[in-house]
Amino acid sequence: MWVDLAITLAKILFIIGVTVGFFAPILTWVERKQSAIMQDRIGANRADILGFTAIGLFHCIADALKMFTKEDFIPQGANKILHTISPIIAVVPAILTFAVVPFGGQYTIFDKEVNLVISDLDVGLLFVFAIASLATYGYVIAGWSSNNNWSLLGSMRTASQMISYEVTMGLTIVGVLMVYESMKLTTIGAIQEDFFKWGLFLQPLGFFMFLAASIAENKRIPFDNPEAESEIVAGYFTEYSGLKFGMFFMSEFIEMVTIGAIMTILFFGAWHIPFLTTATLLSWFDFLGTTGSNILVMLIHVGVFFSKVVFFIWLQMTIRWTLPRFRYDQIMKLGWKILLPLSLANILVTGIFILVLK
């Protein structure tokens, strides 16, 4: 029992370390550098320690320090309690999703089955969806409790946008679970050991719709209407400063990692390398013994998984710096008149294919 507890704790610490400790701060730097490269600038390169700049990486530390030391301001007439807890409500779901995301397969280490997922829920896919829908409150409450009209406009846009795109997201997930006949994310991942069973090939339309819907859920350009700094100052977090603003800022980056992870699991072969089954990999490293080869394969799989996640993060950033912002009515039209009928059609076509092929 204690061993199991220790393994679970190690997995939780690993996930929190990777998302909050590594990805969130590094991504702030990556975003600056990538935008700079795409716009032919140099980008962040000024923060230095004793003249050593580490290609601008110290900006992550400078940012964190700035957020910790800035004044925490609550506007007059704001609801103090809700104003304070809403950044927490926003950032927790982003991290919580990782509870069911497998970042590797199953390995035998010292005669013990190690499953690289914190909680292997039977309803994993729905859990992801449920947690994502809870994130809305953080943003909506933030805008409402700030007692500021720009903020209120921002949170109304958030609420309508997130409700609209949740529908598409949910219907896309239906297509995925029709194909894999399971809601367990570990099972979905395991099936994709076969390269031709990747979600990208079985649900090509679903892949693009899920990508669009999840970027809309994360409120990044081209769907950043709730923030829209050229129209409504900064939307729902206009009245936030210091670490509370930092939490909204961070939740966006953590959510990018989450989206990357979910896309990898559902559509991009999870932790598998194309045409290389786990058994083949294990047989290659047979000379290391059962435990040794299992550990090595585990490390390879975790590495592959996170490289795919990094690819999706790069994709989201490229989209963000390529496209302009959609107008509010365009977002609604895209959500309800294009993506919703398409996702319904996707379910129908998937159903017909399954019926015919069986």
Add this chain to the structure above:
Amino acid sequence: MELLIFYPIAGLCVALALGVILNTSPVGSAMCLIGMMLGLAGIFVLQQAHFIAVLQVIIYAGAIMVLFMFVIMLLNLKQAASADWVSRDKNLYITILTSALAIGILYKIVDVTFMADLDSPAELPDTFGTVATVGESLFTDFVLPFEVASLLLLAAMIGAVVLAKPKLD
């Protein structure tokens, strides 16, 4: 062990349910309701009904309450004036009707609790509460109520569209 989790969640649920009624600000009430629904989901999990628990979060906490919040913000409702609490004659029938319903439900709950053998609960099969089992019973034993419910939802949906459209063409 189970009770150790059950009592805090149940207590929180009751406290938040009271918060829904006693709060004077609509947003506060809505927040309490969301909290209560999440607590209920926790109780479902304790009953091994993971699927129902997740649906509870998705549908009630995730979808319906977001819409509630949206409407509250759209109308920009502020604190309710305390004068609204005075009972009016036309509310009398509603009061009697709802109390009768509440007493009926309470009676049923007490009845079932006495009937149940709480000291030795039946063994649960391994597949209890999984998506497959719930789906199977939904589409075999309860297919008629299921279809009736979906028809009702469809009618409600069409009704909403008709009401929202100023002029039918």
